[in-house]
Amino acid sequence: MQITIEELSSVKKKIKFEVPAERVSHEIGKVYEKIRKQAAVKGFRKGKAPQSYIEKYYSDAMADDVLRNLFNESYPKALLDNKLVPVAHPLLESDGVVAGEDLKFSATVEVVPEIGNVAYEGLQVTKETFVADPVKVEERLQQIRENMAQFAPAAADHAAAQGDMVVIDFEGFIDGVPFPGGKGEDHSLVLGSGSFIPGFEEQLIGLNGGAEADIKVTFPSDYHAKELAGVEASFSVMVKEIKTRELPALDDDFAKEMGDFENMEQLRNRLEETIEKQEKDRIESDLREQLVKALVEKNDCEVPQTLVDRQLESMLDGAKKRLESQRMSLAMMGMDDDQYKTQFRDVAEHKVKSSLIMSALARQEGVKVEEADIEQQLKKMSEESGHNYDRLKEFYTNNAQANESLVEYLIDEKVFSMLMAKAEITEAAKS
Incomplete structure (x- = not known):
């Protein structure tokens, strides 16, 4: 068998096979004999159908089996001999199996590229110098403090402001008609969170508890519900309650709530160590x-x-x-x-x-x-x-x-x- 490699690219090879006629004929004989033994042919006992009958009605199956057998026999050896590592199944092509003739077929396959000597000395890079920043400790403390904040009912005359939580009922309309998914009751919304449609939260600022408002918005062009993308809508809103954020004091009691700390100094020291490790890892x-x-x-x-x-x-x-x-x-x-x-x-x-x-x-x-x-x-x-x-x-x-x-x-x-x-x-x- 003759095997040649056509270099289509550094990662794609066409492996060409040429099998001598004698070898092809031998394989055809083996395959036909196997088919004859297994084929259930009407009018003949199993395995007793004449060769001419088998060749007439099973030539396509024979060709497939011969090609598959010769491919399975030769392909792994071609890869091994040429040090090719495939990354996918090959595309198999053939001129057809004909008794008494050489068989030519090819396998086009993507392979791992052959990487020569890897140059790695003298790579030029810049390493950021770590500098401890006390401000980051205070920023982290503030984040923790805000996460631990509680919302409490606001005074009756309090107007909704950024950072407040409003409890609302709402219903959305497009051209005066309610649309699916546009209604909600007792919905809690933190103003400034950006969790609602752009422009909605801003129009609630300044409203008092019990107020009603008609809010107009336009859904973003990339909105996930495509039928609403870019559409103008109006919402009838009732502000049922306003809650203000109450932040805990940064004192030793706060530190104790955060874990095994006796005071704020210990908490700050732990945060400083954590931030330093995170920064160095980054x-x-x-x-x-x-x-x-x-x-x-x-x-x-x-x-x-x-x-x-x-x-x-x-x-x-x-x-x-x-x-x-x-x-x-x-x-x-x-x-x-x-x-x-x-x-x-x-x-x-x-x-x-x-x-x-x-x-x-x-x-x-x-x-x-x-x-x-x-x-x-x-x-x-x-x-x-x-x-x-x-x-x-x-x-x-x-x-x-x-x-x-x-x-x-x-x-x-x-x-x-x-x-x-x-x-x-x-x-x-x-x-």
Whole structure:
């Protein structure tokens, strides 16, 4: 059998096969014999139908089986001999199976690109210098304080203001006709939250409890209910109650409510430590992104679109799950699946490129994960999560997929350490 490779691109190959007539005829004979033994032919006992009859009525099935058998026999060997790693099923094409003639067929397949020597020394990146900022501690305290705020009934003469909660009944109309989903009773709305149709909340400011109002709005052009997108509507609103936000005092009692703290000084110290860790983690993450971007730019390569499509599907699935956890959807973001894929295709392609190049670099430098590396990581995970070490070890030992993910993570960590050790890192304050 003769096998040749046509290079359609660095990630797409057309593998051509030419099988000698003698080999084809032998395979045809084997297939016909198998069909003859299995075929139930009217007028003949099973396995006793004459060869001429079998060839007349089963020629298409024979051709399919012969092609499949010769493909299965030769394709894996062609991949192995040419060091090709497919990422999808091949497109199989044939001139047809004819007894006494050579058989020519081809398999067009996307493959992992062959990445040569990965250049990774001297990547130029900028690392943000960490600077402790007491203001951030106070901002975080204020956020916590606002989250712990309680709403209490306002004075009778209090006019609704930004930050207040109003309890309303409402009914929406389009051209004077109520529309589905446009009615609500005892609906609590925090003014300034942006949780209602744009322009609605602003028209409630200044109203007193018991007031009625006619509010006119226009639904956004990208509104998730497409039949309402861009439509003008009016709402009849009754303000049933106004509540004002009452913030707790920042004192030692507040600190004690937040956990194992005796006073505000201890709470502030803990917040300072937390913010410092979060900021340093953010700086580290940004540095890694820069390193990967610089590595890809220095070793750019073509990637199989099949892998990009898979990455996009994974990203889309993750985005949907995150939105669902927040009781939201892509439609509420003014986007469908195709629009998401179009918008994030470049991101997916970059992820695929970086993964392939990082893997190639790991192979190039002989990066390996030892048992000691896994044990050290499991101990770290145990300390950070509070999970029992032995149970963690048992889980990763018995779960092949989880163990593989852990090994991949540790390889990436070692590769990142190599990149940082060889990079030209400039430290600079945040601009």
